[in-house]
Every structure is written in C-alpha cells, then in structure tokens.
Amino acid sequence: MEKMKLKLLYSDLKSDIDIIEQELEQAVDSSSYLINDASLHLLQAGGKRIRPIFVLLGAKFGNYDIEKMKDVAVPLELIHMASLVHDDVIDDSNMRRGRPTVKSQWNNRVAMYTGDFIFARALEYITKLEDPLVHQILARTMVEICNGEVIQIEDKFRLDQGLKDYFRRIKRKTALLISSSCELGAVAAGVDAKTVRHLKRFGYFVGMSFQIIDDVLDIMATDKELGKPAGSDLLQGNITLPILLLKDDPELQPYLVKVFAGTLTELERQNMLQYVRKSHAIEQANRMSDKYLKKALQEIDALPKHPVKKKLRDVALFMGKRKF
Amino acid sequence: MNATYIQNSITQLKTEIFMDVRHRTLQKYTGVPVLDENQLFYLLIPFLNGEEWQQEQQEAAVTVGIVYAALTAHDHIKELDATSKEQQLTVLAGDFYSGRYYEILAMSGNVALIRNLSQGIAARCEHQIRVYEASQRTVEQWYTSMSNIESGLIAQFFDLYAFHNYIPLIEKSLLILRLEREWIAYQQGQMSLMGKALEASVQRIGATFTSVIQEKIIQLKTELSQMIGSASFLQSDMKQALRAHVEASIASTNG
Numbered sequence: 001m002e003k004m005k006l007k008l009l010y011s012d013l014k015s016d017i018d019i020i021e022q023e024l025e026q027a028v029d030s031s032s033y034l035i036n037d038a039s040l041h042l043l044q045a046g047g048k049r050i051r052p053i054f055v056l057l058g059a060k061f062g063n064y065d066i067e068k069m070k071d072v073a074v075p076l077e078l079i080h081m082a083s084l085v086h087d088d089v090i091d092d093s094n095m096r097r098g099r100p101t102v103k104s105q106w107n108n109r110v111a112m113y114t115g116d117f118i119f120a121r122a123l124e125y126i127t128k129l130e131d132p133l134v135h136q137i138l139a140r141t142m143v144e145i146c147n148g149e150v151i152q153i154e155d156k157f158r159l160d161q162g163l164k165d166y167f168r169r170i171k172r173k174t175a176l177l178i179s180s181s182c183e184l185g186a187v188a189a190g191v192d193a194k195t196v197r198h199l200k201r202f203g204y205f206v207g208m209s210f211q212i213i214d215d216v217l218d219i220m221a222t223d224k225e226l227g228k229p230a231g232s233d234l235l236q237g238n239i240t241l242p243i244l245l246l247k248d249d250p251e252l253q254p255y256l257v258k259v260f261a262g263t264l265t266e267l268e269r270q271n272m273l274q275y276v277r278k279s280h281a282i283e284q285a286n287r288m289s290d291k292y293l294k295k296a297l298q299e300i301d302a303l304p305k306h307p308v309k310k311k312l313r314d315v316a317l318f319m320g321k322r323k324f
Numbered sequence: 325m326n327a328t329y330i331q332n333s334i335t336q337l338k339t340e341i342f343m344d345v346r347h348r349t350l351q352k353y354t355g356v357p358v359l360d361e362n363q364l365f366y367l368l369i370p371f372l373n374g375e376e377w378q379q380e381q382q383e384a385a386v387t388v389g390i391v392y393a394a395l396t397a398h399d400h401i402k403e404l405d406a407t408s409k410e411q412q413l414t415v416l417a418g419d420f421y422s423g424r425y426y427e428i429l430a431m432s433g434n435v436a437l438i439r440n441l442s443q444g445i446a447a448r449c450e451h452q453i454r455v456y457e458a459s460q461r462t463v464e465q466w467y468t469s470m471s472n473i474e475s476g477l478i479a480q481f482f483d484l485y486a487f488h489n490y491i492p493l494i495e496k497s498l499l500i501l502r503l504e505r506e507w508i509a510y511q512q513g514q515m516s517l518m519g520k521a522l523e524a525s526v527q528r529i530g531a532t533f534t535s536v537i538q539e540k541i542i543q544l545k546t547e548l549s550q551m552i553g554s555a556s557f558l559q560s561d562m563k564q565a566l567r568a569h570v571e572a573s574i575a576s577t578n579g
Contacts, residue, residue, distance in 0.1 A: 030446075030450055031450055032449075032450040032453050032454065032457065033457060033459075034453050034456055034457050035449065035450060035453055083419075086415050086416075086419060089401065089406050089415055090406070090412045090415050090416070092406070092407050106456065107403040107404060107456070108401050108402060108403055108404065108405075108406045109401060109403050109453075109456070110453060110456050112398040112401050112415070112418075113398070113449040113452050113453045114449075114453075116394075116395065116398060116418070116422070116445060116449050117445075117446050117449035117450065117453075119419075119422060119445075120442045120443075120445035120446040120449065121442070121446055123426060123438055123439075123442040124439055124442035124443055124446065127435050127436075127438050127439035127442065130435050132430060132431075132433040132435070135426070135429075135430035135433075135435060135438065136427075136430045136431060138426075138430070139423065139426040139427035139429075139430040139431075140427060142419075142422075142423040142426060142427075143420065143423035143424060143427050145423075146416055146419045146420040146423050147420075149416050149419075150347070150349050150350065150413065150416050150420070153409065153412050153413060153416070154349060
C-alpha cells in the first residue's frame with residue numbers, strides 16, 4: 001500500500017526514474033560475475049530511490065536535463081548502496097529489505113570488494129561532471145558520513161548519551177546525503193545560490209525527520225514489514241531516539257541489561273518491543289520528527305514560485321508519515 | 325641520488341599520507357594506515373629520475389598512497405567474523421581514506437585523476453574478488469591479477485601524467501616482489517588466498533608450485549634487468565637504484 005503511494009507520488013517522474021534504474025544497472029556492470037551477482041542482488045532488493053528523486057526535484061528549479069541529472073542521481077544512489085553493503089559487515093546483519101545481505105549470501109570480503117567497486121563506479125560516473133564544486137560537496141559529504149559512522153560505533157551500547165549525540169549521529173548518517181542530493185541536483189542544474197541554500201536545508205530537515213521515523217519503525221513495524229527482526233537497531237547496540245527517551249525507565253532497564261549482555265530471549269524481545277510501543281517515547285519521537293518536517297516545509301515556502309514545490313511538499317510529507 | 329635521498333623521499337611521502345588521513349579514533353583502534361614502502365618507492369620513480377614533479381604530482385602521489393591504504397585496510401577484513409570493534413573500525417578506516425583521497429583531489433579540482441583512480445579501484449576489486457569465483461583460471465591469469473593489484477593504481481597515475489615509459493618497469497618489479505612474498509609465505513605455510521588459487525592452477529597443469537614460481541621470478545628478473553639496461557630515459561643513478569632493488573630481491577630469493 002505504502003509502496004503504491006510512493007509510486008503514485010513519483011508518477012510524473014517515472015520516465016526519468018526508469019532511465020536512472022537502467023543506468024544503475026549499467027553502472028555496476030562488471031567483468032566479475034560475482035560482483036555482477038552481488039550488485040544486481042542489491043539493485044533488485046529495491047529501495048525507495050529517495051536520493052535520486054531529490055536530485056531530480058532540486059534540479060527542477062534550474063536547467064533540468066535528465067541526461068545531465070542522471071550523472072548526479074546515479075552516483076548518489078550508488079554511494080548509498082555501497083555504504084549499506086559495508087554497514088551490513090559492520091553490523092553483522094544477515095537480512096536487509098527481506099533479503100539476505102551480500103555478506104551473509106557470500107562473505108565479508110566479497111561485501112567489502114563489492115562495496116568498494118560500487119563506490120569506485122559512483123565516483124567514476126560523477127566525473128562526467130567537471131564542476132569542482134560538485135565534487136567538493138560530494139567528497140565532504142562522504143567524509144562526514146564516515147565520521148558519523150565512527151561516532152556511531154563509539155556510541156554503541158552507551159546509555160550515557162544525550163539527544164545532542166543522537167541528532168549529531170543521524171545528521172551524518174542520513175540527513176547529509178539527502179541534503180547533498182537536493183543541493184547537488186540544484187548545483188548541476190545551475191540554480192541560483194539562494195535557492196540552492198534553501199534546497200540544501202530542506203533536504204537536511206527531511207533527512208532528520210526521515211531517520212527519526214526510520215528509528216520509530218524499527219520498533220513499531222513487524223519483522224515481516226521490516227524484512228529483519230524488529231528492534232534490530234537496539235540489538236546491534238545502536239541507541240535510537242525511542243530508546244534514548246526511555247533509557248531511565250525502570251521497566252525497560254532489565255531488558256537493556258540483557259540486550260547489552262547479549263542474553264535477551266526471543267520472548268523478551270517481543271515483550272520489550274510491546275513495552276516500548278505502548279510508551280510515551282513513540283509519540284515523543286514522532287513529535288520530534290514532525291518538528292523537522294515542519295522546518296522542511298518552511299524551507300519550501302522560501303523557495304521561488306515553481307510547480308515542483310507541491311511535489312517537494314508531498315514527498316516530504318510522505319517521508320515523514322510513512323509506515324514502512 | 326643515493327639510498328638516503330631515496331629513503332627520505334619515501335619517508336616524506338609517508339608522512340604526508342599519514343597527515344592527510346589522520347583520525348584520532350581510527351588510529352586508536354586500527355593504527356596508522358598500512359603502506360608498502362616498495363610501492364611508495366616505485367610510485368616516486370619518475371620524481372627520483374628527475375621528471376617534472378610539481379606540487380600537483382606530489383599531491384597525486386599522496387592520493388595514490390591513500391587509495392592503497394584504503395584498499396589494504398579492507399583486505400584485512402576477516403571473511404566470516406568482523407564483529408570486533410577493531411574490525412568494524414577497519415571497515416570505516418578504508419571508507420574514510422577513500423573519502424579523503426576524493427576530497428583532496430576535489431579541492432584541487434583534479435577530476436581527471438579522480439576518474440583514473442576510480443577506474444583503477446574498480447579493476448583492482450574485480451581482480452581481488454576472483455579468488456571467490458568458482459571458475460578455473462590459468463596461472464597467467466593469476467599473474468595478471470597480482471600485477472594489477474600491486475601496480476594498477478600507480479599505472480593509472482603514471483598514465484595521466486604521461487610517465488608511460490615507467491609502467492612496464494613498475495609492473496614487472498612489483499609482480500616480482502609479490503611473487504617473492506607468495507613464495508616465502510608458501511614455505512611458511514601462510515599463503516594468501518590468491519597464492520593458494522595460483523597453487524591450485526599450477527597443480528592442475530601437473531607442475532609443482534616451487535618450480536613454476538621460481539622460473540617465473542627468474543624470467544621476470546631477467547626481463548627487468550634488460551629493460552633497465554636499455555631504458556634511455558633512466559638516469560644512470562636511477563638505473564643503479566633500480567638494479568639495487570632487483571639485486572636485493574635476487575639475494576632474498578637465493579638466500
């Protein structure tokens with residue numbers, strides 16, 4: 001149902017998204033059949049293609065040409081894909097989007113080489129654009145994402161952290177790449193600096209809202225909907241917003257002790273999830289997501305008059321209210 | 325140019341690489357980036373031989389070193405269990421180094437080298453992953469893979485800056501060094517996955533690993549020696565330095 005809504009939302013960009021899908025397949029084409037298999041495995045797992053969508057929407061404010069825009073949209077999706085392959089090694093994840101991960105289907109090394117290959121192809125692809133600014137934005141984003149991941153590992157299983165730590169983490173983990181997608185689409189389309197700034201901020205706020213919802217869904221959605229066990233973030237030691245808001249709750253404490261000790265049983269996982277689902281933390285987290293969403297919508301208001309503003313609003317609202 | 329000058333140049337390059345990728349947390353858990361001094365020596369050959377070498381070429385050499393450090397970090401990830409903090413951060417160290425090489429070249433607007441190195445990285449990954457593919461490969465195909473892994477990125481750099489003459493030299497030299505490492509590892513029972521794959525290919529043709537690899541090393545060294553002798557673009561002290569490397573490796577093989 002939700003995927004249908006998403007498709008409807010993108011319907012007028014469908015032909016351009018189809019071009020991007022085709023390009024993605026070509027971009028990961030390799031002389032190694034194993035890399036081909038692993039890359040196609042990733043592409044076929046789907047994904048919302050949020051980053052390419054934001055590239056295209058950002059570019060609509062300038063000289064929109066899909067032939068040029070795909071040179072930005074394709075690498076951004078590839079970078080996202082590659083980082084997921086490496087993340088699965090770090091998190092020792094066996095399932096993603098209901099499918100076995102590259103590292104579980106093959107092994108960690110295959111995942112590392114596949115990820116590096118896809119990263120390399122992304123950079124090779126974006127060098128079709130000679131504008132140094134494009135590369136500077138993307139390079140800084142990649143380094144910052146990595147810094148965010150280092151911090152995430154340092155913060156694992158640490159309850160002595162505050163909201164500031166969490167927001168700093170999700171900014172780098174998710175919001176930056178969405179923000180850069182909007183910015184890069186606009187820069188490549190020759191959009192004026194003021195509009196680029198608003199689009200960049202819009203992407204940042206949407207990204208923050210999106211990640212909070214993602215963290216809420218990790219608790220609220222079923223294993224089937226998630227394609228992996230609900231509560232996986234916490235099981236891997238990642239303290240997300242709902243858990244952070246409940247960290248001092250005496251009823252949750254015994255569960256956390258067992259999670260950190262790696263002794264949580266399946267029944268206890270279910271009970272813990274039930275407890276968090278019914279708690280105030282979910283509503284509070286949703287409210288925080290809404291605050292970011294509102295800020296994103298304010299950035300849209302500041303953009304010059306353009307028919308695509310409605311589309312940006314619809315996509316932002318969908319992302320902030322999604323159920324999967 | 326003497327041995328001290330060469331060593332100082334390598335040390336300076338290493339220092340620049342370390343400075344460009346320094347990261348407190350990564351260094352705490354994963355140590356400094358792993359760099360192969362032989363690779364750095366061959367990376368600097370055009371400079372040591374007096375070719376035009378401005379800040380741009382030096383920066384390019386630094387980024388090639390960073391890319392090798394990134395890929396080497398990922399070579400250290402265990403196949404089945406990478407759950408320790410050190411392993412997790414080694415994954416990120418490789419990604420961070422990759423981000424930094426891109427950032428350095430993006431800041432100086434060197435899009436051409438970003439393109440060349442990206443192509444080099446993609447090719448290297450394709451060669452690295454061959455050991456996990458089921459298809460049977462010939463001995464020569466494994467030599468090609470090893471050669472690409474050791475020298476492919478340097479070749480991409482040399483190609484961009486028109487140091488084409490040096491490419492066959494570094495390809496042969498670094499392949500010799502790789503085969504010698506594989507030979508020593510074979511004797512110690514600690515072969516790399518690719519070394520084992522090479523051994524399997526040797527066995528399929530009914531030969532012994534020892535004879536095949538020794539013959540190949542001797543053949544490569546003979547060719548390299550001739551190549552150095554007839555390379556009119558090499559200064560005499562550079563020829564000497566390269567020969568010294570060859571002789572050192574001959575001594576280590578015979579010894």
